Amino acid sequence: MRANFHLKTLTVAVATLSVISVANAAGLDRSGQDITAFLQDGTYAEAVYTYIDADVTGKDTSGNKIDDIAESYDFFRYGVKTDVNDTFSVGILYDEPFGAAADYSGDNNFVGAPTDAVNNIIASRLGDRGVTDVQGLRDLVEGAQGQISASESRLNQAREQVRQAQAAVSQNPALEPVLRPQINAGLAGIAAGETQLAAGQAQLNQLEQLEDFADGRLANTEGTKVEVRSESITGILGAKFGSNKEFQVYGGPVAQRVKADVRLRGSAYGPATGYTAHISPDTDYGYIAGISYSKPEIALKAALTYRSEIKHDAKAFEVFPIATAAGATAGLALPTTRYADIEINTPESVNLDFQTGINPTTLATAKVRWVPWSDFAIVPSLYNDVSKVSTQDDKGLALVSYDDDQWQVELGLAKRLTPALAVSGNIGWDSGAGNPVTSLGPIEGYYSAGLGAKYNVTENWAISAGGKYLWFGDAEGQIPSKTIVSDFESNDGFVLGVKVSYQAQ
Template sequence: MKATAFGISVCIFLPTQVFSAALETSNQSIAIFLQPKNYAEFSTVFVDANISGNTYRPEANNPSTYTESSTQDFVNPFYLSNAALKLQLDPHWSAGLIYEQPFATDIGYTLNPVASSPDDLVNAIRFKLNTDNLTALVGYQPNQSWNIYTGLSYQSLKTHLKISGQSMGLLVDYTGDLKKDSASGWLTGVSYQRPEYALQSSLTYRSKIRHRQHFQEQISTVPAIPLLNLASSQNTTIETPQSVNLEFQTGITANHLIYGSVRWVNWQNFKITSPLISSDSNTPVALVDYQTDQWSTTLGLAHVFNEKFTSTVDIGLDSGSGNPASTLSPSDGFYSFGVGGFYNIDTHLFIAAGIKYLKFNKAKIQQDQNGSGSLFGPLSSVNNNDAFVYGMKVGYRF
């Protein structure tokens, strides 16, 4: 297994670990930092999700009476990109850089909220969040088996949120813009490996990252009611969550290897609160929050055909966030099935590609929705939602 162990360890972490619970779009793996010698890679994924359900539509002549209306597909397709560089400075010290986009979402749908036509005043959502994360790592290898590493992460975060809805024939728009902010966090971990058995394991902790951001908010009504038209420009605090990753792989025969991961993310402490809406409340009003922490796991098998080509197959499970069904959380966790392949072009250059299918669990329906994500439109039912994730990676050893 020794001759192919390196190839497999790069291949198994194909760039398809996206669309997990809450806002997560990356499992924040540090597997590339554990590769031998010097290594660089670039990866990209395309996510095509089919997520929809039914929401409540007020009757035109009796706004207190609601009927169901389809949301259509309200998660827009998106791309994500990662890049990494690892340098072996000497037999005992290594350094690396990892760029990724760990948290993101792009939710949008409109059920024709037109002010001049009460028949069409229903509900509309646009929620877009982007992060960019650059992690610098340094590792110490006292021997060939152990690697003790630590590092700093520099993260940027920006968000746009708009919620429109009808109430008694009145269209109310809420708009919130969190200006781009950058902040730092840290990580640390330990790895144990035995290359002759293709054995590699790592345990990594990442801290939360606290952003202090300028939050511009506005509430407007149509027709205009001055007492309800409000604006605010204040600072607020958002903390992207802490996490723990356990990753492993080991050879089981000359041509087969099993691999897997277990990940915990502290989403229960994540909140985006509104200073404007909270001004008349004793407790902060959360625009976005989650009820439970996330647990996810992956288990896979790699088969080595020859020195050039390796294939992989894996299954996965994500626990979800525990929120009731809404346009913020239409699903609650998922099961996944993925296949991939890895091809050595030469001794220095390789290409890997993979596809993953995600079958989402239906979030619980809660007619009188309060608490987590309650400002988003509640769903009266959830469809059989799923997604396809397509990934490609190019790596260079030097």
């Protein structure tokens, strides 16, 4: 016999729509770090699949069109919990809490050759000689090569004259008094010429190295790209208390793994164009803690959950073609590659989950989330060292940082239509993490609206599905120096979710 669809289980119909974050809507938030699986009654398990497709287009400061940079992505979330007895509960949750996926293409300042940046570097090195661009550098190299060739020719002629004079003296010693002054003068001239030639060759080598660097940068046809991935496993132990066991405290350890790849290309990044970083996977640990309250007779549940910051001490391999040139300008010895430690602290967060019955067939829900992205930064060491040269201070720049904290709010209603079927709808708002914001994720929050449904297939098994439409806030993209490099307007996206769940009480 099919079980009735009780009011207190209507929340399952809404949970499939609880993907209240989208990549870079605020910081790197993705999953919303939902824990509602642990708050279900009895033994409960779920598997959730989420697919997100965003359309993020704009223009660079030159007026060039920027095609969609937001790569579609998907992720899974799993959860299982059970009641050990009427006091203690245990659970394990898996999700992918933080991430980013942006890829620039087309004809704009985030793709290809950084002509302006290369010309600026040439001007800083050779401006006192009237050379301010690549063509001027090529002309200078060609002229220097001609001078070296002419000097070598003159030296060869001088060597031949000295050789002939020495041969004549060898054959006829009587010529010694006449030819010796000429031979000595010739040898002195050859020595001076060789010194001048060596100095000229050293200068030519430096010019040719700068030309090779410029040619390498100008031959670059790649686009800016970023990919950040994370995985998290949370173990939770809960203990109920109160006269009716209406309160519960819970907490446990969190294991989190992160990795990232960043590639900066195009003239928008100026001297930083060509920078590449690979942050190797790293696993570190934090914790979760919370308290909940329930009143089953009116389907009321409220939970306040805190997740700690997690400090990752990872390894980063950086490639920065301009590093040596920048270091030379400041009298520093900076390499073009570096493999070193990097500290990345994924932020703490607070989630509030609330639901209550309105009438015997209707449930109201609310979710609120806070994440202090203003405290977050990614600061690779080589990038930071080079930026100290351009900013002329001891602090330098972070590769990624945000100005504001993130707030998310979602309100929903669920309605039971039949004993086996319920539908839900919700609206949401995300504050974003500031505007202007990093060009690697140029969205200032969003508004959303969603619909979903849950169907009880059997007494214990159910399937839920839902979708959301998202209106992204307009944003200006900036590089770490706070220079505005792009403008993104009138963008949107959608989210689709499917959940399979099992519950036994």
